Amino acid sequence: MTETASRRTLHITTWGCQMNVYDSGRMADVLRPLGYQQVATQDADMVILNTCHIRERASEKLFSELGRLRALKESRGGAMMIAVAGCVAQAEGAEIIARAPHVDLVVGSQAYYRLPELIAEIEAKRRAVIDTDFPAAQKFDLLPEDQASQGPIAFLAIQEGCDKFCTFCVVPYTRGAEASRPAAAILAEARRLVAGGAREIALLGQNVNAWHGKAPDGSTWNLARLLAELADIDGLARLRYTTSHPRDMDAALIASHRDNPKLMPFLHLPVQSGSDAVLARMNRRHDADLFRRIVGELRAARPDIALSSDFIVGFPGETDADFAATMQLVRETGFALAYSFKYSRRPGTPAADAADQIDEAVKDARLQELQAVLRDQQHGFNRAQVGRSFEVLFTGTGRHPGQSAGRSPYLQPVVVNDADIVPGTLHTVKIVQSNPNSLMASLIQEQIAA
Ligand code: 5AD
Numbered sequence: 229m230t231e232t233a234s235r236r237t238l239h240i241t242t243w244g245c246q247m248n249v250y251d252s253g254r255m256a257d258v259l260r261p262l263g264y265q266q267v268a269t270q271d272a273d274m275v276i277l278n279t280c281h282i283r284e285r286a287s288e289k290l291f292s293e294l295g296r297l298r299a300l301k302e303s304r305g306g307a308m309m310i311a312v313a314g315c316v317a318q319a320e321g322a323e324i325i326a327r328a329p330h331v332d333l334v335v336g337s338q339a340y341y342r343l344p345e346l347i348a349e350i351e352a353k354r355r356a357v358i359d360t361d362f363p364a365a366q367k368f369d370l371l372p373e374d375q376a377s378q379g380p381i382a383f384l385a386i387q388e389g390c391d392k393f394c395t396f397c398v399v400p401y402t403r404g405a406e407a408s409r410p411a412a413a414i415l416a417e418a419r420r421l422v423a424g425g426a427r428e429i430a431l432l433g434q435n436v437n438a439w440h441g442k443a444p445d446g447s448t449w450n451l452a453r454l455l456a457e458l459a460d461i462d463g464l465a466r467l468r469y470t471t472s473h474p475r476d477m478d479a480a481l482i483a484s485h486r487d488n489p490k491l492m493p494f495l496h497l498p499v500q501s502g503s504d505a506v507l508a509r510m511n512r513r514h515d516a517d518l519f520r521r522i523v524g525e526l527r528a529a530r531p532d533i534a535l536s537s538d539f540i541v542g543f544p545g546e547t548d549a550d551f552a553a554t555m556q557l558v559r560e561t562g563f564a565l566a567y568s569f570k571y572s573r574r575p576g577t578p579a580a581d582a583a584d585q586i587d588e589a590v591k592d593a594r595l596q597e598l599q600a601v602l603r604d605q606q607h608g609f610n611r612a613q614v615g616r617s618f619e620v621l622f623t624g625t626g627r628h629p630g631q632s633a634g635r636s637p638y639l640q641p642v643v644v645n646d647a648d649i650v651p652g653t654l655h656t657v658k659i660v661q662s663n664p665n666s667l668m669a670s671l672i673q674e675q676i677a678a
C-alpha cells in the first residue's frame with residue numbers, strides 16, 4: 229500500500245448501531261493509506277459524522293454538531309473538511325448541504341468505499357460532493373483488506389440491508405435491499421481478524437439471520453453452516469450474531485445453539501410487541517406465538533441461553549390491551565437484556581402517516597412501565613449469576629486501578645480485582661457480586677488454552 233508523504237488527520241464521530249461502529253472502522257481503514265491518522269475533533273483536518281436515522285433527534289443532533297464544527301472551521305479560515313456519512317446522509321442527501329453549506333461531503337452508507345476519490349474531487353473542484361448511490365457490487369467486498377485491529381472482540385459485517393419493510397422502520401430505505409456477502413470473503417476476513425488478535429467475532433447484519441451466501445463450491449450456505457465453518461478457525465474462541473428476525477430463525481440455526489460449541493448462549497431477537505394486532509400493522513410477518521415457539525425451541529436446544537430483545541411502545545393504534553399483551557409476553561419470557569423505545573414517526577415510512585398516533589404522555593407512561601419490568605429482569609438475571617463459574621474473555625482494564633475486565637458468555641461486563649490479565653485471554657471465573665449492569669468475579673483458573 230502506498231503511503232503519502234503528508235500526515236493528515238481525521239476524526240470520526242459515530243452514532244447509532246453496531247453496524248455504524250463497524251462502518252466507521254472501515255472508513256478509517258479506507259483513509260489510512262492516504263495518510264489519515266485519527267485524532268481529537270479539534271485537531272482534525274477532516275471530520276466525519278457517521279449518523280443514525282432510526283429514531284428521533286438524529287438530525288437535531290447532527291445539525292447541532294454541525295453548528296459547533298462550523299465555528300471550528302471558520303476559526304481555521306475554512307481549512308477543514310466536514311463529511312456527513314451514514315443513514316441520515318443516505319436519507320437526506322442534498323438537504324444537508326442546503327441547510328449547512330459548510331459541509332463538504334455527504335456520503336451514503338453504501339458509498340464510503342469511494343472516500344479517496346470523493347476527497348480528491350472536493351479538493352480539485354473546490355465544491356461540495358454528494359454520493360448516495362447504491363453500488364452494483366457489495367461495498368464490503370470493495371473495501372481494502374487491511375484493517376486496524378479491533379482487539380479481542382471484533383465485529384464482522386456479513387449482511388446488509390433488509391427486505392422486511394416493517395412499517396415503522398427506515399432501514400430498508402437507508403441501507404437498501406437485503407444482501408449477503410459470499411462465504412469465502414467472510415471466512416477470509418474472519419481469519420485476518422483472528423490473526424490480528426480477535427478471539428470473539430460478532431457477525432453483523434441488519435437482518436443477520438437472513439444471511440444466505442455463496443459458498444466456495446458454488447452452493448448456497450445458511451447462517452448455521454457459516455457459523456460451523458467459522459468455528460473451525462483455530463484461535464477463534466467465540467461467535468455471536470446480531471440482529472436477528474424471528475421469521476428467519478430456522479431449525480438449523482436453532483440447532484447451532486446446541487451443536488456449535490463456539491456459539492455463545494446469548495441471542496438478541498427483537499419482538500417489538502406482544503400484540504398480534506400491532507405486529508400485523510407493523511408488518512412484522514410473525515405473531516406473538518411464533519416468538520414464543522422460537523424461544524421454547526432455543527431453550528430446549530440451549531437451556532442456559534440468555535435472551536435480549538427490542539420493544540416499541542405507542543405504535544399507532546396501540547390500545548391498553550395491546551400494551552398489556554406486550555407486558556404479558558415480557559413477564560412470561562424473561563429477558564437478560566432489552567432495549568425499548570417510544571414509537572417515533574420516521575418520514576417516508578408507512579406508519580408515520582397512520583391517523584391513530586398515540587399521545588406522548590401515553591407513550592411515556594407505557595415506556596416507564598415496560599422498562600421497570602425489563603430492568604428488574606436484567607438485575608434478576610445478573611443476580612442469578614452469583615456463585616456460578618464460567619469463562620470470561622478479557623478485553624482490557626477495569627474502571628478502577630488494579631482491575632481487569634471482560635465479557636461473560638451472556639455478554640455481561642465482568643470485572644476482577646487483578647491487574648495482570650492479558651487482554652485476549654480466557655479464564656474461568658467465579659461470580660462473587662452482581663451490579664445492575666456488570667458482575668464482579670474472582671479468578672479460579674489461570675488461563676484456558678487457545
Ligand atoms: N420508532 C421507535 N423505535 C424504532 N426502532 C426502529 N424504528 C423505530 C421507530 N420508528 C427500534 C426497533 C428496532 C431497533 C433497532 O430500533 O425496536 O428493533
Ligand code: SF4
Nearest residue numbers: 390392393394397399
Ligand atoms: Fe427494520 Fe428490522 Fe424490520 Fe428490517 S426487520 S424493517 S431492519 S425493524
